[in-house]
Structures are given as C-alpha cells and as structure tokens.
Amino acid sequence: MRLVLVGPPGAGKGTQAAVIAQSLAIPHISTGDIFRANVGQGTPLGLQAKEYMDAGTLVPDEVTNAMVADRLAEPDAVAGFLLDGYPRNLGQADVLSQQLDASKTPLDVVVELVVDTEHVVQRLLSRGQGRADDTEEIIRHRLEVYASETEPLVDYYRERGVLRAIDGVGSVDEVTDRILSVLKV
Numbered sequence: 001m002r003l004v005l006v007g008p009p010g011a012g013k014g015t016q017a018a019v020i021a022q023s024l025a026i027p028h029i030s031t032g033d034i035f036r037a038n039v040g041q042g043t044p045l046g047l048q049a050k051e052y053m054d055a056g057t058l059v060p061d062e063v064t065n066a067m068v069a070d071r072l073a074e075p076d077a078v079a080g081f082l083l084d085g086y087p088r089n090l091g092q093a094d095v096l097s098q099q100l101d102a103s104k105t106p107l108d109v110v111v112e113l114v115v116d117t118e119h120v121v122q123r124l125l126s127r128g129q130g131r132a133d134d135t136e137e138i139i140r141h142r143l144e145v146y147a148s149e150t151e152p153l154v155d156y157y158r159e160r161g162v163l164r165a166i167d168g169v170g171s172v173d174e175v176t177d178r179i180l181s182v183l184k185v
C-alpha cells in the first residue's frame with residue numbers, strides 16, 4: 001500500500017504514521033525525521049535544511065524532492081510506503097505523482113488528519129520534546145505555512161479521488177482505529 005498522511009503540525013501524524021506503517025509492514029518515511037537526523041549529524045543536507053527548519057518554513061523543493069526520490073528508490077519502498085510530512089505543497093505533489101506515474105505505482109490513499117488550530121497549538125506547546133521549532137511564535141508560523149502551502153493538497157487529492165478525511169481528536173488508539181478502518185485492513 002502506498003499512503004500519504006497529511007495534517008497540520010501537532011495533528012499526531014508522526015505518532016499515527018509509526019503505528020500504521022508497522023501494522024501494514026511498510027516503511028514510515030518522515031521528511032521531518034530525516035531532516036532532523038541530518039541536522040543532528042551535521043551532514044551537508046542537514047546544514048542546508050537547518051535554517052529553514054528553525055524558522056518553521058519549508059526547506060526548498062529541490063532539496064526535499066531529491067531526498068524523497070532517493071528514499072523511495074530504496075528496495076524496502078518497492079512493496080509500499082507511508083509518507084509523513086511529504087508532499088507539503090503542490091509542487092512537491094506534482095513531482096511525486098510524476099515519479100509514481102512513471103513506475104505505474106500511484107498513491108492508494110491520502111489520509112487527512114483533521115484537528116482544529118487551537119487544539120494543535122496546545123498539543124505542541126505541551127509536548128515538551130524540546131524541539132527548536134516548538135516555541136509559540138514558530139508554531140504559529142508553521143500553522144500559517146500549513147494553511148497556505150499544504151492545505152491546498154486536500155483539494156488536489158480529493159479531486160483525484162484518493163482523499164480520506166479522519167477526525168484526529170481522540171486517543172491514539174481511537175484515531176488509529178479510524179485510519180485502519182478507512183484503509184480496510
């Protein structure tokens with residue numbers, strides 16, 4: 001199964017993506033996690049990404065698209081994958097769909113985790129993971145970037161018939177059950 005999980009920062013994408021990927025036995029590919037690992041290791045990719053991440057803006061598409069293309073070309077992604085945090089704008093979505101169309105392996109489902117803004121701000125402020133981009137000001141900016149850049153993907157995928165919107169408010173298990181039920185697994 002080839003899946004994308006989309007939703008605002010703090011919607012619980014990372015948590016749900018890990019559980020769903022495990023239960024479907026497909027790799028969980030989180031662009032945020034890959035960038036953070038590279039920043040932590042001080043790689044050239046990490047050095048390119050850091051300033052954007054700290055500001056809560058998107059890393060340039062050329063950088064992100066190339067990184068994801070490489071990751072999807074790895075053998076473990078042949079049987080399927082769950083993308084978390086990508087695509088994040090229409091340009092990335094077009095690049096992804098061209099790549100997947102070329103190999104005749106289109107997306108099966110795009111799951112939208114729906115959580116209202118005040119809810120996600122509270123969740124992010126209280127999660128206390130010490131992420132550099134989890135201050136209130138940067139959180140609000142990430143939410144603005146989500147609304148302007150990422151939210152248009154919801155219509156894009158709805159028009160293509162692959163969107164499934166899920167209520168993201170509830171316990172982790174409740175939300176997982178809702179997602180698995182729309183995947184019919």
Ligand code: ADP
Pocket residue numbers: 008009010031032033035052053054056057058059060064084085086087088092133142
């Ligand atoms: P969140 O969803 O909580 O904002 P992520 O871990 O998904 O957290 O992303 C953290 C940061 O990593 C983003 O603010 C952005 O700077 C960068 N990033 C992650 N995914 C992408 C992407 N697809 N395109 C550009 N930048 C990205």
